[in-house]
Each structure stands twice: as C-alpha cells, then as structure tokens.
Amino acid sequence: MSKQKNMTGQIATLKKVMHYLKHYIPILILSVVLATVTVALTLYFPILTGRAIDLILDKGNVDFPGILAIAKEGVIVIGITAAAQWIMNMCNNRMTYNIVRDIRRDAFERIEHLPLSYIDSHSHGDMVSRIIADVDTFADGLLMGFTQLFTGLATIIGTLLFMLFVNVKITVVVVLLTPISLFVAGFIAKKTYSMFQLQTQTRGEQTALIEEMVGNQKVVQAFCHEKEALGQFADVNDRLQKYSLRATFFSSLVNPSTRFVNSLVYAAVGITGALAVILTGGAFSVGNLSCFLSYANQYTKPFNEISGVVTELQNALACAARFFELIEAKEEEPDAADAYQLEQADGTVDIDHVYFSYVPEQKLIEDFNLHVQPGQRIAIVGPTGCGKTTLINLLMRFYDADSGHIQVSGHDVMHMTRHSLRKNYGMVLQETWLKKGTIRENICMGKPDATEEEMIAAAKASHAHSFIRRLSKGYDTEITEDGGNLSQGQKQLLCITRVMLCLPPMLILDEATSSIDTRTEIRIQKAFLTMMKGRTSFIVAHRLSTIREADSILVMKDGKIIEQGNHDTLLAQNGFYATLYNSQFDQG
Structure with a gap:
C-alpha cells in the first residue's frame, strides 16, 4: 500500500x-x-x-x-x-x-x-x-x-x-x-x-x-x-x-x-x-x-x-x-472583486458580538462588543493571554473573526480590501522589525516618496534624530538584518519614526516604548500625545502608568471586557483594574 x-x-x-x-x-x-x-x-x-x-x-x-x-x-x-x-x-x-x-x-x-x-x-x-x-x-x-x-x-x-x-x-x-x-x-x-x-x-x-x-x-x-x-x-x-x-x-x-x-x-x-x-x-x-x-x-x-x-x-x-x-498551501482568502476601498478612515470602530479562537476547542474571545468614537484613545490592559494582541490581530485582519462583525468608518472589514484597511492603521509593536538596508529606507518604508525634511521632522518628533546623527553615515548608515548593529531601544525608535512619518488616521501601539529608557519614554509619550491628537488610537500596555491619559481603558480577562472606563473611574471602582494598577507599585 x-x-x-x-x-x-x-x-x-x-x-x-x-x-x-x-x-x-x-x-x-x-x-x-x-x-x-x-x-x-x-x-x-x-x-x-x-x-x-x-x-x-x-x-x-x-x-x-x-x-x-x-x-x-x-x-x-x-x-x-x-x-x-x-x-x-x-x-x-x-x-x-x-x-x-x-x-x-x-x-x-x-x-x-x-x-x-x-x-x-x-x-x-x-x-x-x-x-x-x-x-x-x-x-x-x-x-x-x-x-x-x-x-x-x-x-x-x-x-x-x-x-x-x-x-x-x-x-x-x-x-x-x-x-x-x-x-x-x-x-x-x-x-x-x-x-x-x-x-x-x-x-x-x-x-x-x-x-x-x-x-x-x-x-x-x-x-x-x-x-x-x-x-x-x-x-x-x-x-x-x-x-x-x-x-x-x-x-x-x-x-x-x-x-x-x-x-x-x-x-x-x-x-x-x-x-x-x-x-x-x-x-x-x-x-x-x-x-x-x-x-x-x-x-x-x-x-x-x-x-x-x-x-x-x-x-x-x-x-x-x-x-x-x-x-500549494491554501493562501489567504482573497478580497472580493467588489471589495470596498477605504480611502481615509474617520476613526470610528465598531465591534459587534465577535467570537474568535485560534483552536476551535480552546475558546478565547467570546461575545466581544466595543464602540470607539473618532479620535478616542483606547487602552487595552489585562493579564497575559487575555486576548489583547488577538484583538489587534482582528482589527488589522491578520486573522478573521469566527462570527460577529468589525466595522471601520461604518463599513464591515470583511467587505473591504485588506490593503486599504491596513493603510489606515499605523502600528508599532513590542517586537521590532527592520529590514537590511539604510536607516533612510527603513524609515520611509511606508512612504517611499517622503522628502528629506519630512523624514528628519519625523525622526526629531520620535527623538531618533540625535542618535542617527551620531552614526557613521547618518541616515545612509547600513544596518544588518533586523537591525542587528543597533540596540533594541534604537530599533524601537526607528519603528516609531516610521509610523510618525506616515501618520495614518488610526494607531496601534503595542508596548511601543517597552525597550526605551524612562527619560526617553517620557519625551516619546509627549510626542505620542501630539501624534494621537485627532486620531483613534489603540494602546496595549503592561505598565499602567503610561495609559492614565487614555479616554477609555478596556480591562480584558479571558477574552472579555470585564471593566471599562477612564483611569480615575476604574480606580474608584476598586475592581480588577485597581488590583492590577496597585500591584505595580506594591512590589518590593
């Protein structure tokens, strides 16, 4: 046989x-x-x-x-x-x-x-x-x-x-x-x-x-x-x-x-x-x-x-x-021929009764509902494995929901092209990625036609300009695969600069300052506040001190929102968020 x-x-x-x-x-x-x-x-x-x-x-x-x-x-x-x-x-x-x-x-x-x-x-x-x-x-x-x-x-x-x-x-x-x-x-x-x-x-x-x-x-x-x-x-x-x-x-x-x-x-x-x-x-x-x-x-x-x-x-x-x-592996489901082209999102995001799991027998996100107004800053917190990164994957359509609907600017993401959806998001992740090439090429990846002035302005806003100037060839310095000749903090600054140059209408910041020293982080937080002004922003953070200014904080556990409100409101409730927040200052 x-x-x-x-x-x-x-x-x-x-x-x-x-x-x-x-x-x-x-x-x-x-x-x-x-x-x-x-x-x-x-x-x-x-x-x-x-x-x-x-x-x-x-x-x-x-x-x-x-x-x-x-x-x-x-x-x-x-x-x-x-x-x-x-x-x-x-x-x-x-x-x-x-x-x-x-x-x-x-x-x-x-x-x-x-x-x-x-x-x-x-x-x-x-x-x-x-x-x-x-x-x-x-x-x-x-x-x-x-x-x-x-x-x-x-x-x-x-x-x-x-x-x-x-x-x-x-x-x-x-x-x-x-x-x-x-x-x-x-x-x-x-x-x-x-x-x-x-x-x-x-x-x-x-x-x-x-x-x-x-x-x-x-x-x-x-x-x-x-x-x-x-x-x-x-x-x-x-x-x-x-x-x-x-x-x-x-x-x-x-x-x-x-x-x-x-x-x-x-x-x-x-x-x-x-x-x-x-x-x-x-x-x-x-x-x-x-x-x-x-x-x-x-x-x-x-x-x-x-x-x-x-x-x-x-x-x-x-x-x-x-x-x-x-x-011959099955490729990603192609966009429909008549799929909607999202030109400029207004920042409205609606998540309606969404269910999702990576493995059918292991439930993760169940009956998730959320309404985000244009320009709102939404922080997402919760213990490891609660579904924070999964929610980001669903927003960007890296994965599709098993059931339910996600809408951006009133249009279902399942009926719009992935390219146009993702073009409306700026993303900085905890895991940095830089391609082999010059610093200039890495910064301008999302906007190849950017001018020198625009690039330098973005680098100054992210506080990357000072360390780039000190490099042997400045913006024309060659970096190795995944930025191997830069520190983790420098790589993260370049990734932040990349987003600041494009400035799309919606932002996703997943532990975006995790590898940066405290002093630089304070300056970048100020830069982020400027960058987020008028833009819908989703901020995933483990250091809860960085999200006090968020308009709304989603507290997730086991794939569900268990608490929602601003920082002061959630502290006053003395619930799960208050426990998480206080635990970060009770150590030692």
Missing part, C-alpha cells in the same frame, strides 16, 4: 514539474534534437573506426590514403558532436535554472499571500529549507535528468538500430540480457525514494533548529541551555546521518549492480562476435567486431547513467514534494 502511495505521489509531483517545464518547450525540443545529433554522430564514429581497421589489410599493406580520408571525416564528426553537446548543455542549464527561478518565485510569492495562521503554525526554518536547500537538490537532479536522460535514451535506441544493421543475431543476445539491468535499477530505485524523503524532512528539521538557536543565542547562553541545545542538535544530526547513509547506500548499489550486468553483456558480445568472425569466414570482419564491441559498450553505458539519473530523480522528487506542499 505504501509503495503504491509513493508511486502515486511521485507521478503527481512529476506532473507538477511538467507544468513548469511547459513554458520552455522550444528549448526542450532544441535540446532533444541536439541530443539526437550528438548520439547519431557518436555512434557513427565506431563505423569509421571499423572501416579504418579493415583498411589495414596485412603487414606492410595499409591503405594510407583511405585511412587519411576517414581521419578527416572523423575530425569533422568530432567537431560537430562537441559543438552540439556544448549547445545542448547550455539549453539544459537554461531550462533547469529558469524552472528553479520560477519555483522559488512562486514559493516566495505564496508565503507573501499565506494567512498568518499558517506562518504561525509552521517552522520558519523548515520553510527556508524548502525554498533554498530542497530546491537546490531538485535543481541538481533535474539538470542531471536533462543532461543524461535524453542522451541516454537516444544512445540506447540509436545503438540498437546500428547493431541491427551490422548483425541481427548478436544484437538479439544484447537485447535478451538488457532486462536484467533494468530490473536491478528499478528494484533499488523503489527503495531509495522513501529514504530520500526521510532525509529531506530531517534536513528541514535541522535547518529550523539551527535558525532557532542562532537567532536566540543570547537567551540560550543566558539560561545555560547550551548542553540541551547540543543534545537536540546531536539527535537531529544523528538521524540525518542515519537516513543520509541509508539513502546513499541504496543509491550507490545501482551503479556497480548495473555495471556488473553490463560487463556480462560486453563479454557475451565479445564471445559471440569472435565466433562469428571465425565461423563466417570473413563475412563478419574484425572491423565489424571492433565496431560491435564499441556499440555494446555504448549501449550498456547509458544504463549506468540512467540508473544514476533515476537515483538523483528520486531525491529530486522527494524534495519537490516538500516545496510543492508549500506552494
């Missing part, structure tokens, strides 16, 4: 590969034609060699003019063969790497359109492994397939025709022994596919672990987790070694096994050919035998090559199955 499933899976994967190949049919046809030309001329050369041998009639009796004419013809044949083979290889390389480019483009494009639920639930390292390592392995197998499969098949067919032309009986001997080689190669190929599947899966697991540990090395060392990390890596590494060894072992059996069968074929041709020379009294000449032995060698050689190609293709198809799984 599993063998049949593997075979079905391979055929399905091969069809998907053919879908990419169909865009390069002209190059494929040219490659096949050139392969045919290469094989035909390669097979013609032994005939010239046989004729030259037959012109050596006896000792001192050699037809030199005839041999010279054959030599000239041989040079022309070799020259044309070399040129055809070079162009064929160029075509194969172009096809392979164009297909690889298309696959990587589609995979990356699919990631950009996948719902966040998929990204959150899959290992990022494994996804990287599929797009980089698996596609590279697939490319190697595909290139070998194009290079050797066409020429191998053409050589087998062409050699058979030439051998039939020279001697039918000896050709029959060769054909009868051929199925043994095919049976051996086919038997081993079936065994290798499952091994290569395990190898590629484990390689993805290893990439994910390495990315996780390298990206969080400070935490690993701070908590003395090195030994456990090494243990995890050793376990994955050992499994990869075991699966790779098995896959390589089975695949390496193919070549010597087929070579053994091919040697039998060569020996059989040599014996039957020698007997034919003796028994036919010269009708089957020594030159013909030399030509036939050359053909027998060329006939069996492609079986070695094809068996190697089959092994590589097994590995390539196992890798292809993994990245096609990513490419």
Whole structure:
C-alpha cells in the first residue's frame, strides 16, 4: 500500500514539474534534437573506426590514403558532436535554472499571500529549507535528468538500430540480457525514494533548529541551555546521518549492480562476435567486431547513467514534494472583486458580538462588543493571554473573526480590501522589525516618496534624530538584518519614526516604548500625545502608568471586557483594574 502511495505521489509531483517545464518547450525540443545529433554522430564514429581497421589489410599493406580520408571525416564528426553537446548543455542549464527561478518565485510569492495562521503554525526554518536547500537538490537532479536522460535514451535506441544493421543475431543476445539491468535499477530505485524523503524532512528539521538557536543565542547562553541545545542538535544530526547513509547506500548499489550486468553483456558480445568472425569466414570482419564491441559498450553505458539519473530523480522528487506542499498551501482568502476601498478612515470602530479562537476547542474571545468614537484613545490592559494582541490581530485582519462583525468608518472589514484597511492603521509593536538596508529606507518604508525634511521632522518628533546623527553615515548608515548593529531601544525608535512619518488616521501601539529608557519614554509619550491628537488610537500596555491619559481603558480577562472606563473611574471602582494598577507599585 505504501509503495503504491509513493508511486502515486511521485507521478503527481512529476506532473507538477511538467507544468513548469511547459513554458520552455522550444528549448526542450532544441535540446532533444541536439541530443539526437550528438548520439547519431557518436555512434557513427565506431563505423569509421571499423572501416579504418579493415583498411589495414596485412603487414606492410595499409591503405594510407583511405585511412587519411576517414581521419578527416572523423575530425569533422568530432567537431560537430562537441559543438552540439556544448549547445545542448547550455539549453539544459537554461531550462533547469529558469524552472528553479520560477519555483522559488512562486514559493516566495505564496508565503507573501499565506494567512498568518499558517506562518504561525509552521517552522520558519523548515520553510527556508524548502525554498533554498530542497530546491537546490531538485535543481541538481533535474539538470542531471536533462543532461543524461535524453542522451541516454537516444544512445540506447540509436545503438540498437546500428547493431541491427551490422548483425541481427548478436544484437538479439544484447537485447535478451538488457532486462536484467533494468530490473536491478528499478528494484533499488523503489527503495531509495522513501529514504530520500526521510532525509529531506530531517534536513528541514535541522535547518529550523539551527535558525532557532542562532537567532536566540543570547537567551540560550543566558539560561545555560547550551548542553540541551547540543543534545537536540546531536539527535537531529544523528538521524540525518542515519537516513543520509541509508539513502546513499541504496543509491550507490545501482551503479556497480548495473555495471556488473553490463560487463556480462560486453563479454557475451565479445564471445559471440569472435565466433562469428571465425565461423563466417570473413563475412563478419574484425572491423565489424571492433565496431560491435564499441556499440555494446555504448549501449550498456547509458544504463549506468540512467540508473544514476533515476537515483538523483528520486531525491529530486522527494524534495519537490516538500516545496510543492508549500506552494500549494491554501493562501489567504482573497478580497472580493467588489471589495470596498477605504480611502481615509474617520476613526470610528465598531465591534459587534465577535467570537474568535485560534483552536476551535480552546475558546478565547467570546461575545466581544466595543464602540470607539473618532479620535478616542483606547487602552487595552489585562493579564497575559487575555486576548489583547488577538484583538489587534482582528482589527488589522491578520486573522478573521469566527462570527460577529468589525466595522471601520461604518463599513464591515470583511467587505473591504485588506490593503486599504491596513493603510489606515499605523502600528508599532513590542517586537521590532527592520529590514537590511539604510536607516533612510527603513524609515520611509511606508512612504517611499517622503522628502528629506519630512523624514528628519519625523525622526526629531520620535527623538531618533540625535542618535542617527551620531552614526557613521547618518541616515545612509547600513544596518544588518533586523537591525542587528543597533540596540533594541534604537530599533524601537526607528519603528516609531516610521509610523510618525506616515501618520495614518488610526494607531496601534503595542508596548511601543517597552525597550526605551524612562527619560526617553517620557519625551516619546509627549510626542505620542501630539501624534494621537485627532486620531483613534489603540494602546496595549503592561505598565499602567503610561495609559492614565487614555479616554477609555478596556480591562480584558479571558477574552472579555470585564471593566471599562477612564483611569480615575476604574480606580474608584476598586475592581480588577485597581488590583492590577496597585500591584505595580506594591512590589518590593
């Protein structure tokens, strides 16, 4: 059953590969034609060699003019063969790497359109492994397939025709022994596919672990987790070694096994050919035998090559199955054709009887209701896991509510384009993100056409201008991936500057000053007050002292609003908020 499933899976994967190949049919046809030309001329050369041998009639009796004419013809044949083979290889390389480019483009494009639920639930390292390592392995197998499969098949067919032309009986001997080689190669190929599947899966697991540990090395060392990390890596590494060894072992059996069968074929041709020379009294000449032995060698050689190609293709198809799984992952539900374009939100937000949970059996937000007036500052507080960040995800449509309605400016967010909705929000998160590039490019990400004056004004407002000036090249300073050469506080200042430059009508600040010193935070809070003036703002905060000025504070617990009001009102109620607030000042 599993063998049949593997075979079905391979055929399905091969069809998907053919879908990419169909865009390069002209190059494929040219490659096949050139392969045919290469094989035909390669097979013609032994005939010239046989004729030259037959012109050596006896000792001192050699037809030199005839041999010279054959030599000239041989040079022309070799020259044309070399040129055809070079162009064929160029075509194969172009096809392979164009297909690889298309696959990587589609995979990356699919990631950009996948719902966040998929990204959150899959290992990022494994996804990287599929797009980089698996596609590279697939490319190697595909290139070998194009290079050797066409020429191998053409050589087998062409050699058979030439051998039939020279001697039918000896050709029959060769054909009868051929199925043994095919049976051996086919038997081993079936065994290798499952091994290569395990190898590629484990390689993805290893990439994910390495990315996780390298990206969080400070935490690993701070908590003395090195030994456990090494243990995890050793376990994955050992499994990869075991699966790779098995896959390589089975695949390496193919070549010597087929070579053994091919040697039998060569020996059989040599014996039957020698007997034919003796028994036919010269009708089957020594030159013909030399030509036939050359053909027998060329006939069996492609079986070695094809068996190697089959092994590589097994590995390539196992890798292809993994990245096609990513490419075919269900993308985010597209916007309706008639979806509303939200040009400029007035700041009104209505949440009506919303229910949502990440996992159906684990309830989170239930019957959530909220009405926000334009320009209101709404603070969201509560214990960890109460649904604060989930509410932000729903507002931005990173996730869609299971039921209920969320409206912005009187329009249901489910009926408007995600792009226009998100363009009306400015977002600063606790987790900062900066792309590799200049500080200027990072600040102007949301507004590429911003002027120098606008950019500097935004940086001054966020108090980032002073530290940017001190950098080696100011705003043109290159920063590494995720701002690795900046402090956490500096990265957060740049993220705040990015929002201040765009200043959309609605703001989301999720612990936006968590990595900034107290003195700078006070100044930024003042800047925020200026920025939030006239804009609807949602502020997620753990330090409750930062939200005293909010118009309304939502106190959440277990996905529900349990208290609502301004700071003074909630303190006077002496409820859950008052307990949270006082606990921050009762420590120590």
